[in-house]
Amino acid sequence: xxxxxxxxxxxxxxxxxxxxxxxxxxxxxxxxxxxxxxxxxxxxxxxxxxxxxxxxxxxxxxxxxxxxxxxxxxxxxxxxxxxxxxxxxxxxxxxxxxxxxxxxxxxxxxxxxxxxxxxxxxxxxxxxxxxxxxxxxxxxxxxxxxxxxxxxxxxxxxxxxxxxxxxxxxxxxxxxxxxxxxxxxxxxxxxxxxxxxxxxxxxxxxxxxxxxxxxxxxxxxxxxxxxxxxxxxxxxxxxxxxxxxxxxxxxxxxxxxxxxxxxxxxxxxxxxxxxxxxxxxxxxxxxxxxxxxxxxxxxxxxxxxxxxxxxxxxxxxxxxxxxxxxxxxxxxxxxxxxxxxxxxxxxxxxxxxxxxxxxxxxxxxxxxxxxxxxxxxxxxxxxxxxxxxxxxxxxxxxxxxxxxxxxxxxxxxxxxxxxxxxxxxxxxxxxxxxxxxxxxxxxxxxxxxxxxxxxxxxxxxxxxxxxxxxxxxxxxxxxxxxxxxxxxxxxxxxxxxxxxxxxxxxxxxx
Amino acid sequence: xxxxxxxxxxxxxxxxxxxxxxxxxxxxxxxxxxxxxxxxxxxxxxxxxxxxxxxxxxxxxxxxxxxxxxxxxxxxxxxxxxxxxxxxxxxxxxxxxxxxxxxxxxxxxxxxxxxxxxxxxxxxxxxxxxxxxxxxxxxxxxxxxxxxxxxxxxxxxxxxxxxxxxxxxxxxx
Numbered sequence: 001x002x003x004x005x006x007x008x009x010x011x012x013x014x015x016x017x018x019x020x021x022x023x024x025x026x027x028x029x030x031x032x033x034x035x036x037x038x039x040x041x042x043x044x045x046x047x048x049x050x051x052x053x054x055x056x057x058x059x060x061x062x063x064x065x066x067x068x069x070x071x072x073x074x075x076x077x078x079x080x081x082x083x084x085x086x087x088x089x090x091x092x093x094x095x096x097x098x099x100x101x102x103x104x105x106x107x108x109x110x111x112x113x114x115x116x117x118x119x120x121x122x123x124x125x126x127x128x129x130x131x132x133x134x135x136x137x138x139x140x141x142x143x144x145x146x147x148x149x150x151x152x153x154x155x156x157x158x159x160x161x162x163x164x165x166x167x168x169x170x171x172x173x174x175x176x177x178x179x180x181x182x183x184x185x186x187x188x189x190x191x192x193x194x195x196x197x198x199x200x201x202x203x204x205x206x207x208x209x210x211x212x213x214x215x216x217x218x219x220x221x222x223x224x225x226x227x228x229x230x231x232x233x234x235x236x237x238x239x240x241x242x243x244x245x246x247x248x249x250x251x252x253x254x255x256x257x258x259x260x261x262x263x264x265x266x267x268x269x270x271x272x273x274x275x276x277x278x279x280x281x282x283x284x285x286x287x288x289x290x291x292x293x294x295x296x297x298x299x300x301x302x303x304x305x306x307x308x309x310x311x312x313x314x315x316x317x318x319x320x321x322x323x324x325x326x327x328x329x330x331x332x333x334x335x336x337x338x339x340x341x342x343x344x345x346x347x348x349x350x351x352x353x354x355x356x357x358x359x360x361x362x363x364x365x366x367x368x369x370x371x372x373x374x375x376x377x378x379x380x381x382x383x384x385x386x387x388x389x390x391x392x393x394x395x396x397x398x399x400x401x402x403x404x405x406x407x408x409x410x411x412x413x414x415x416x417x418x419x420x421x422x423x424x425x426x427x428x429x430x431x432x433x434x435x436x437x438x439x440x441x442x443x444x445x446x447x448x449x450x451x452x453x454x455x456x457x458x459x460x461x462x463x464x465x466x467x468x469x470x471x472x473x474x475x476x477x478x479x480x481x482x483x484x485x486x487x488x489x490x491x492x493x494x495x496x497x498x499x500x501x502x503x504x505x506x507x508x509x510x
Numbered sequence: 511x512x513x514x515x516x517x518x519x520x521x522x523x524x525x526x527x528x529x530x531x532x533x534x535x536x537x538x539x540x541x542x543x544x545x546x547x548x549x550x551x552x553x554x555x556x557x558x559x560x561x562x563x564x565x566x567x568x569x570x571x572x573x574x575x576x577x578x579x580x581x582x583x584x585x586x587x588x589x590x591x592x593x594x595x596x597x598x599x600x601x602x603x604x605x606x607x608x609x610x611x612x613x614x615x616x617x618x619x620x621x622x623x624x625x626x627x628x629x630x631x632x633x634x635x636x637x638x639x640x641x642x643x644x645x646x647x648x649x650x651x652x653x654x655x656x657x658x659x660x661x662x663x664x665x666x667x668x669x670x671x672x673x674x675x676x677x678x679x680x681x682x683x
Contacts, residue, residue: 005645021656028663070646112668133667140660147653156650163657170664209622230621 005489007070013061014073014081016054017150020143023050027136036129040106042207043135044098048091050139054146055087065509067152071215074286076509081355081502082149082282089274090361091140092480096267096370097138101474103176103380106130107265107373112173116180125176134174137167139273145275149282152290154204154214154240158282161200161247164279166195168272172264176352177380183329185263192246192256200243206236216291217510223294237292237299244287248280250306251313251341254333258321261329266381269325270369274362281358285351288343290508296346300433304344309440311337315447324372324383327450328365331409334447335361341440342424343430351501353423358500360416360491367484368405370477371398377468385454390463395470401457401485408488410448416491423499517558525551533604536593542580549573560633 011018019314027043067074100106107128114121144163151157173186193331208214210232211222223233243292246253259268314334317375321327339361342354375382375391375398382388392399408415421444475483491498526569528548530542549572584591597614632638 005641007646007648023657028659065526071647072649081540131667133663136663137660137667140656140663141554143656155647156653159650159653163653163660166662166664170667206618231618232622235618254604280534385607 010068077505079150081505093271104222145279181263196246203239307340349427363487391462392459398425
């Protein structure tokens with residue numbers, strides 16, 4: 001028997017992914033061997049330290065452009081940029097996840113499967129020590145995201161998708177308060193997510209039948225030259241796109257988003273809103289730009305229609321929301337629509353503007369959920385909008401920060417929200433997609449209304465008896481909110497360094 | 511029509527028939543046993559197509575492990591053993607979705623390939639599979655193990671009993 005031919009492996013280029021996999025496995029061992037008291041600090045330091053180390057490796061490898069390990073992973077400009085973005089946003093999310101001072105025992109419970117309302121469950125909601133397995137799980141999710149945006153064949157992409165999704169399903173179930181909502185969110189996300197994964201997998205199978213391989217380059221060549229029926233190509237692309245659009249919460253595959261965002265623990269919601277969105281759009285960009293460039297004129301109108309639908313659904317339904325987390329969920333759907341506008345632009349500016357938008361939106365949404373986690377009463381977070389009335393009188397600083405973030409979401413100049421919308425729409429006009437820009441501007445005006453309503457409510461309403469207190473944040477939440485606000489401001493005032501970076505990073509390797 | 515074609519059609523009919531019985535029977539245990547027949551027939555399909563390793567893995571994992579797990583779940587929970595009327599919901603929507611997607615996919619394949627035969631390059635022997643898995647697919651293969659580890663940790667997180675509760679009580683004393 002001849003020897004096995006191992007493919008050449010560029011370990012340096014893969015090192016960010018490998019570091020995070022290693023850190024997650026170490027975290028599992030810490031659970032087994034470290035004493036209970038020491039686990040939380042050790043896990044926190046390990047997770048953040050590992051992410052920083054991976055980020056350093058991404059920066060060191062910034063000029064690498066290779067396809068390695070049997071063509072399974074492409075390390076190029078977009079994937080390095082997205083990996084860096086995911087790691088930065090992930091570190092800030094880990095700060096939110098690590099906060100222990102807001103609630104006795106931390107924001108996560110230890111036993112997710114207890115019957116809601118039972119005596120044991122009430123006891124654990126009242127401050128039993130939470131679990132620390134969330135750190136390995138979050139790092140697993142992060143490493144899956146890093147692989148997801150760099151995957152160069154559909155099989156690797158599918159497995160990375162599962163690695164990033166599975167821990168997220170579980171993390172959703174661990175909220176300390178409102179246990180029923182949390183369990184419902186986890187189950188709903190799991191069932192719908194598996195359904196979307198099945199669509200993705202079937203799309204991969206059809207594309208294999210079409211192209212004779214699942215490598216993105218192979219599909220690209222097959223699109224130009226294959227003799228097989230085009231029905232396989234279009235059906236495969238459609239099913240694949242459904243799987244990916246589900247992850248980024250584009251309409252009509254968005255129905256899980258409000259329930260899951262509301263039910264999940266707020267730090268986990270922030271993590272999903274920032275990092276999963278980056279990963280999902282990164283993979284979508286790679287699939288559409290590398291594998292299906294040859295049929296871009298065929299899918300452009302379809303994705304464009306989905307973008308318009310997503311913007312309309314997100315912004316119109318956001319107007320009717322009474323819960324701040326659901327409002328932010330619909331805002332996240334609308335933002336997915338704006339991001340799709342950049343994806344559809346089909347030019348280099350389209351890629352770079354989408355990358356910019358992802359980073360800008362990620363920091364803003366992290367800070368927003370950080371603030372949400374601070375407004376609390378005796379029952380945990382007070383997320384109903386009526387409870388936020390008069391918050392500006394009680395705690396002006398927090399209300400001012402949230403006002404700034406809302407204005408950034410609405411796209412007011414001097415915030416990153418304005419610049420990112422501007423570059424995305426600019427790219428779409430260059431790509432000849434002005435109808436999308438019209439829809440984008442109209443829906444931006446619609447969705448400004450709920451944002452402004454929150455602001456008016458905070459500043460102009462009289463505080464009621466039931467207006468919740470604002471917890472004094474621990475240093476970790478303060479740091480996360482501060483970083484988010486600073487990035488929102490900085491990217492709004494001096495966006496050119498990041499714009500240059502995204503421009504340099506916007507070429508896919510083939 | 512060659513012998514292989516006849517075998518394929520026969521096994522396919524067995525798989526579809528057993529699958530239909532799985533969803534129409536009113537005995538939970540019988541549904542599990544019909545599933546064995548269905549999955550076994552699919553393993554036979556793989557064998558006819560020359561994918562011997564996939565066929566045996568199908569028998570080992572699905573027929574062996576998954577169905578046994580299912581039957582254990584029936585045994586360990588208080589699931590009804592005899593015929594149960596409450597197993598069935600309104601069947602029409604499900605039948606519509608199932609038949610719709612099944613026929614749709616069949617139409618897709620017919621229109622894509624017509625009735626011509628597609629040559630398979632090499633039969634899926636164990637040697638070839640091993641070569642591919644550890645050659646070109648080594649990264650996905652390794653990442654699957656990470657996925658399984660994450661799933662394992664997750665299962666523990668979701669379902670573990672109250673570890674350390676006794677310590678807390680003793681400390682309270």
